[in-house]
Amino acid sequence: MTESQSPLRLVGQPAAPQIERLERPSYAVYDGPVSVGGKVFRAGTWFHGIKHSHGDEAGQPFDLWICAPLHVDAETINSDDSSVGRLLRFKYRRKEVEHVMPMEALAGKGEEVLKALMRQGLEIDYTHRRYVPAYIASHYGLERVLATTTRPGWHDASGAFVLPSRIIGSADVRYQDSGKGALLFTERGTLTGWQTELAHYCQGNPVLILSVCCALAGPLLAKVGVNGGGVHLVGDSSSGKSLAQAMAASVWGNPGVFAASWDMSKGGIEIEAASRNDTVLILDEIKRADPKRVQEMAYAIANGTGKGTMTREREGRPKLYWRVLALSSGERSLSEHAAISGNTAHAGAELRMVDVNAGTRTYRAFDNVHDMTGAVFHRRLTTAAYQHFGHVGPAFVERLVQEKDQEQVYHRFTEIRELFEASSPQAGRVADRFAIIGLAGELAITYGLLPWPVQTAAHACRQLFQKWLASVGDGNAEDRQILTAIADFIALHGDSRFSDISAELPNPNVRQRAGYYEIEDRKRFYLFNRASLVEASNGYGRERIIRTLETYGVLAKTDAGRRQKNYRLPGGGSTRFFVVDPDRLDTERSSA
Template sequence: MSIHEKASPLSLVGEPVAPAPEKLERPRYAVYEHPRTIEGKTYKAGTWYHGLKQSGPEEKAIPVDHWICTPLTVEAETVNSEDGTIGRLLSFSHRGRRIEWVMPMEALAGKGDEVMKVLLGRGLVIEHHQRRQIVPYLASHQSPNLVIATTTKPGWHESGAFVLPSRVIGGDNVRFQDSGKAANIFTCKGSINGWQTEIATRCLGNPVLILSVCCALAGPLLAKVGVNGGGVHLVGDSSSGKSLAQLLAASVWGNPGNFAASWDVSKGGVEIEAASRNDTVLILDEIKRADPKRVQEMAYAIANGTGKGTMTREREGRAKLTWRVLALSSGERSLSDHAAIGGSNAHAGAELRMVDVNAGNRTHRAFDEVHGMTGQEFHRTLNDAVAQNYGHVGPAFVESLIKQPEDLHSAFRHERQAFGTESSQAGRVADRFAIMALAGELAIRRKLINWPEGTATKACRLLFNEWLSTMGDGNAEDRQILRGIANFIDLHGDSRFSELRHSGTTTVHNRAGYYEVECGARLYLFNNPGLAEAAIGFNLKRIVRALQGADALAKVDIEAGQKRSNKSYVMPGGGKSRFYVIDPVKLDHEGAGQ
């Protein structure tokens, strides 16, 4: 039986009965989609209980008929793809609209109040005095022949369909399963034509806005191409327009006011938000709301796509939350600057997983082109537009990927060529910008966005090159080490170092080393503890490797034909000590102070 066909009346044990029986068998439950006349009595449409009532042992049983609710049909058995639990696909109508809900069988345990709450909340009309019949009716229903899969996570399902809470794209034998209490963030309003005219057209000439839309569209491509998650972080002063860029991205999938999430949650909260937007986009507002001590850890979690493991009361491991998503974050400070507020040192890996994009120092702050308006007028016009047209482009893009398949791996390799890098770390960031560019170009070619071809690639490449010119194409950990040493010298150059020749006349507390002057410039002689403190979080071997790569070690010793990374000095008071001799100019040359 198709899930769209209405179920025949069911006996108490669940066996189908003839649609118009000669005699009404009792006891049993029956569902009538339309008024039915049986044995001369007319029953209105609904779910009925036909029973027998006996007032005493010697009394003859008399028939009783109770109308329970409007027609409530058990369409199929469901099997959850994540944990294998069994449920039922229920359907009914409310104001002419067909409503579906996947009910887990475990919800029937006890009095089944949660089942009643969900059904009432979704519009099922129930006879109050007969409400306790709902659970026996559902529990007595034999397993339907039709079995479909369910998932608690939006996005691509193993069946090849793309599942959203309110619809399934590309398949009919899978459904989204939730508790019935969660808000549906994948809503729509207006039309795709309205979105194209009022929003997409005004993105032209604005790389930040174009990147934001492409970021929202790239989510469904991550699994198809094999690119890891991560994000971009729009950095700019307050009221620069970066929040508007996020609203535009959110409008691709739903109501911007509801679809956007917040940094103001725990790490577990971020995991839930990411999983609930799997294969789409995670919008995170002002980073200043985030806990500075946890923000880098949260960035890692978003990119890695796996939640923290937990245990049941039986000490069994629960299934971890998983997701694939690109995040679009914003803030007045970069991720590393915000982490520094909490006393945390910048992690190069976190900076690579949430890369900074300039959204504050452009021609009109976050905008490059305001299409003949003032910046304030442009902002207000777009802000009004996203409130009227949203939720159409993302699902339409997925539908086009299913109906018009192409070799996405080949398309990505071709797009990636526009984002040239040398190091593997910068290459991972280039992958992210390239997948966003590909998403935009695919949407253009499929007539979902009214931009000229090449628009998405040009904007994403521009912003990637801006990031590359700031961060460099080298190793991120090397940059972090060099920047840390340069900052240490700037902070403590005269308080924790003294000139080697006059060290006997100078008292230095908590000494990090000495300096010597050659050709009018200082060279800093770091002792082991001082160098480890300057690049905290890295061992000496790793620090030395970064200094060698930058050619920042000005003097070394050669012993037995081999170079040593430090140099031996005769101390003015007698004896010898070894120091790492660092040229600070080479640190600045590598962008350490940026």
């Protein structure tokens, strides 16, 4: 029996719908059996053709089943690059599947289309597979037009929040991907299970509260105008940092899949950040990062813009963009890890990935283990994180979308931000980050998603921010680094590269001279030459260094109208030096 012949119909089986005639050649989609002129066509996508042979003007009709029912529902326009596509729909094991196909995939023989559809389960007649791209291409002038995006997160044009598996807030936008990426945003268990078995035990644990709220804060970045950045949990191995990150990952998906690693290139970081846009980027074990590139990667995460590249035709490829907060961990701080390669720590990188103590609290990373031992507490919550995940993040966004007064979110942010006192602009930016993390927690408490008392999240974030501020100071971070670097240079080379300026002859034991010292009232003042001043503060220009020294009163002696003082040299001659008061360096460093 051929595809077009009528199969036997069992008693009680409903008759197939009737169609009077077929247009040939044409494609048709039948969601169930259809009868045409006594022939029954089973469910599927059909090509009704007609073959003309020599001397046969009427031609011979033929019918080909090419695939399961495949609907072309709409034209799509990608909001990221304006490329055009088609929204395809079919069923796989009774589950409806949507696939956004870029029209460029139809170029050539259309093998990209076949791969994408077969990967997702569409049944295709292998012999007639060449008809599938042709069938899709036959749909043009579609009335329904949808927007698509290749990034998860907020879709500006529609106001929807896009996830690969669902769209929150609009029916007129779709997520478009290749289908080859990892399934990051997945669900398991229940929201109630997550609340009782995970969120409940965060209470009394500022590090866990911060981690969960950091994962929730991503959708708020665009709403309150706070830039991305990160929080870096610092503590010894097996201190509980990984549990904090697993709990954060469980907000959006499976912790074993959603969490990423520092062990990747800068390009890999860009891809991972973009795939988690407006959510959270979790990076474990900073020791696995390239020390030469780790600060550059921290800048990239916070700045939200990927590196520009070119095609073989020397045309610019679209850059990747993202807005995320990062939750990092490691046994070393960012600056300590960068120092392994000999790189000077950049204040900007440290501010973009701020350190949080997660190793020397009451129970290492924890403060309250809820009447359990540390090991039992850790094991119980780790197990729960892999049993209940992927619910609270989308639920949080659903409530944000339903907010009638979107300005109210910003007003609540300004209220919470007042709790985070900071004088300098740099500390203020870090305060913004802790405040928005606190805001996310307080909103989730208000929405009934976090089973904590009001102000729990804000107070925990404020506590950790104040500890960070006490450790680094509220001044300019670059100034602090310059002063510290010069103080360290003196501590290392005070006797090996400096000698007494009042000596009659130069000290022959001093090699690679950095300058001299002058003793007054049993106190040394260090006389730096121009080259050594820049060497001591590697990474900063001389003018920037001198400006810092002037600001903090470190330059002890100068000639009128100059920044230096002229001295007679041992053995004859004279030159000018920058005279540094080391006490001023120590005072600034200790007060920071």
